[in-house]
Amino acid sequence: MRSFFRSFFSFYRDGFRNMPSWGRSVWMVILVKLFIMFAILRIFFFPDLLKRNFDSDEERSRYMIEQLTEKPLV
Amino acid sequence: MIENIELGLVDWSRAQFALTAMYHWLFVPLTLGLSFILVIMETMYVRTGSDEWKKITKFWMKLFGINFAIGVSTGLILEFEFGTNWSKYSWFVGDIFGAPLAIEGLFAFFMESTFIAVMFFGWDRVSKRFHLVSTWLVAIGASLSALWILVANAWMNNPVGMVFNPDTARNEMDSFRDVILNPVAVDKFFHTVTSGFVLASLFVIGLSAWYLLKGREREMALKSTKIAAIFGFVSSIVVIMTGDTTARTLARVQPVKFAAMEALYDGTTNAGLIILGAIGNGEEIDGFEQKEMLFKLEVPGLLSTMARGDKDAWIPGIRDLVYGNDEYGLMSVAEKMERGVVARNLLMQYRQSQEEGNSIAADEIKERFYSDEFREEYFRYFGYSWIESPGDVVPNVSIVFYSFHLMVGLGFLFLLIQALSWFFIFRGTLAEKRWFLWLSLLSIPLAYLASQLGWIVAEMGRQPWIIQDIMPVTAAVSHISTSAVQTTFWMFALLFTALLIAEVSIMRRQILNGPKIEEE
Numbered sequence: 001m002r003s004f005f006r007s008f009f010s011f012y013r014d015g016f017r018n019m020p021s022w023g024r025s026v027w028m029v030i031l032v033k034l035f036i037m038f039a040i041l042r043i044f045f046f047p048d049l050l051k052r053n054f055d056s057d058e059e060r061s062r063y064m065i066e067q068l069t070e071k072p073l074v
Numbered sequence: 075m076i077e078n079i080e081l082g083l084v085d086w087s088r089a090q091f092a093l094t095a096m097y098h099w100l101f102v103p104l105t106l107g108l109s110f111i112l113v114i115m116e117t118m119y120v121r122t123g124s125d126e127w128k129k130i131t132k133f134w135m136k137l138f139g140i141n142f143a144i145g146v147s148t149g150l151i152l153e154f155e156f157g158t159n160w161s162k163y164s165w166f167v168g169d170i171f172g173a174p175l176a177i178e179g180l181f182a183f184f185m186e187s188t189f190i191a192v193m194f195f196g197w198d199r200v201s202k203r204f205h206l207v208s209t210w211l212v213a214i215g216a217s218l219s220a221l222w223i224l225v226a227n228a229w230m231n232n233p234v235g236m237v238f239n240p241d242t243a244r245n246e247m248d249s250f251r252d253v254i255l256n257p258v259a260v261d262k263f264f265h266t267v268t269s270g271f272v273l274a275s276l277f278v279i280g281l282s283a284w285y286l287l288k289g290r291e292r293e294m295a296l297k298s299t300k301i302a303a304i305f306g307f308v309s310s311i312v313v314i315m316t317g318d319t320t321a322r323t324l325a326r327v328q329p330v331k332f333a334a335m336e337a338l339y340d341g342t343t344n345a346g347l348i349i350l351g352a353i354g355n356g357e358e359i360d361g362f363e364q365k366e367m368l369f370k371l372e373v374p375g376l377l378s379t380m381a382r383g384d385k386d387a388w389i390p391g392i393r394d395l396v397y398g399n400d401e402y403g404l405m406s407v408a409e410k411m412e413r414g415v416v417a418r419n420l421l422m423q424y425r426q427s428q429e430e431g432n433s434i435a436a437d438e439i440k441e442r443f444y445s446d447e448f449r450e451e452y453f454r455y456f457g458y459s460w461i462e463s464p465g466d467v468v469p470n471v472s473i474v475f476y477s478f479h480l481m482v483g484l485g486f487l488f489l490l491i492q493a494l495s496w497f498f499i500f501r502g503t504l505a506e507k508r509w510f511l512w513l514s515l516l517s518i519p520l521a522y523l524a525s526q527l528g529w530i531v532a533e534m535g536r537q538p539w540i541i542q543d544i545m546p547v548t549a550a551v552s553h554i555s556t557s558a559v560q561t562t563f564w565m566f567a568l569l570f571t572a573l574l575i576a577e578v579s580i581m582r583r584q585i586l587n588g589p590k591i592e593e594e
Binding site: 011012014015016022023025026027029030033034036037041042045046047048049050051057060061064065066067068069 | 136139140143144146147148150151154155157158161162164165166191194195196199240241242243244418421422425549552554558561562565569573576577580583584
């Protein structure tokens with residue numbers, strides 16, 4: 001089992017070490033993209049509104065029912 | 075509620091979602107199709123043991139890797155938007171929409187990501203057969219990812235297999251089987267995935283044509299074209315067949331979209347399919363623009379045949395669907411609006427009964443929400459309670475009509491290119507047909523255009539609904555400031571454009587290098 005994990009680890013390690021230059025460029029783009037997405041956009045610009053504004057699912061449900069029934073009908 | 079939401083917020087939120095979805099879709103179809111082309115090429119290598127096939131496979135795999143890496147996780151931004159811009163929608167459908175997306179994330183994406191490492195790092199580390207199996211699993215994993223996303227999208231177009239819970243204000247899945255075997259999902263999956271195969275085949279044919287025009291990499295270009303042409307031709311046939319079944323399903327579950335695709339305003343028997351046509355400005359009557367055809371060239375009876383399998387079948391037009399048609403048993407939008415109001419009033423009564431502590435009345439109302447009769451006759455039209463005028467259910471006919479016809483026209487052009495590529499290869503004259511090589515190269519951007527047009531037809535055609543008949547987009551959007559949405563819209567435009575430039579420039583360098591240049 002240990003040798004499996006060791007060869008698994010060395011497979012990835014050698015793969016990254018021997019990566020051609022285009023592979024390095026691509027990884028750089030991936031890392032920058034993920035940083036922008038998760039460290040900037042997600043945190044500062046895209047909060048989960050219902051999660052942020054309410055403490056429980058019960059409150060969220062109540063808010064939604066209010067929203068769905070707010071408009072005066074007939 | 076609707077009165078309190080400015081249209082600018084809805085429009086900007088829609089524009090933002092469209093922008094991110096369309097950019098995301100620039101990366102996806104190539105991944106879907108090129109992965110299977112790699113499977114065929116690598117199979118040739120494993121069967122023949124030829125180094126030429128290995129080199130060919132590795133070259134296209136490099137382009138696949140660049141596209142996959144740049145595109146991966148761009149779809150997650152759509153999920154961010156669900157939580158922020160479309161929070162009410164997310165809550166309303168969360169249980170149903172969340173399940174396929176969770177399966178996609180846990181199963182298909184991980185399978186794809188695990189074996190992609192073997193594809194790139196494992197050439198000299200694992201056996202040929204294990205490597206080939208990994209390439210197969212990446213291709214299958216990519217299509218499975220698409221399956222779950224498309225199941226979720228199909229549910230928005232044809233909501234089935236759910237029941238509305240008035241306590242939580244959420245729709246809950248009551249039949250996973252109905253959700254996954256939703257006829258829209260089945261059609262959409264095969265049509266979308268095979269259209270990705272067509273795009274990838276044109277990508278390979280087009281780039282191979284460029285090498286032939288430059289007088290470079292002749293053997294690789296001819297062999298690649300041969301594989302891509304056969305694969306693409308078969309895929310194009312499947313796209314046409316699934317387009318046909320899609321039309322039949324749409325005619326049944328989204329008849330307004332179907333009528334808009336043909337700009338059919340008045341129902342008719344022996345309805346023709348327009349091959350070429352132009353629509354005029356029209357005039358606004360009853361709150362929607364009613365247009366007339368300036369000219370059209372059509373195949374009589376073909377639309378009826380596509381939709382109902384009978385050339386004499388009656389196909390409803392937009393006016394029939396808006397005003398209703400007693401002769402053919404079509405309910406008017408006005409009647410649906412009344413039923414939607416009944417459903418919404420009942421929800422209001424349920425809320426009041428609970429607030430007043432009248433548990434007997436509340437239990438009775440809740441029982442109604444779960445009854446088949448109420449679900450079929452009233453809740454099915456829940457979204458119509460937000461509709462202010464019957465004409466509001468008509469999408470932008472010009473956009474849907476032209477997008478649909480351009481997509482279909484391009485689809486047949488692609489079939490011709492794939493067939494001719496095959497023919498010229500067979501005759502041994504492909505490299506001399508410079509006009510055709512240029513056409514093949516031009517087909518790459520056209521394939522991307524057709525792919526985007528397909529989504530425009532699907533998504534613009536179902537407006538004003540975010541969930542067909544159950545919830546309009548105006549009811550789904552979050553109360554946030556328009557300027558916040560505008561800011562993130564431009565941020566996304568910038569981010570995605572930068573990603574696209576990165577992809578194109580890294581890929582361009584590798585294409586210029588070609589397969590003969592050894593990697594550092």
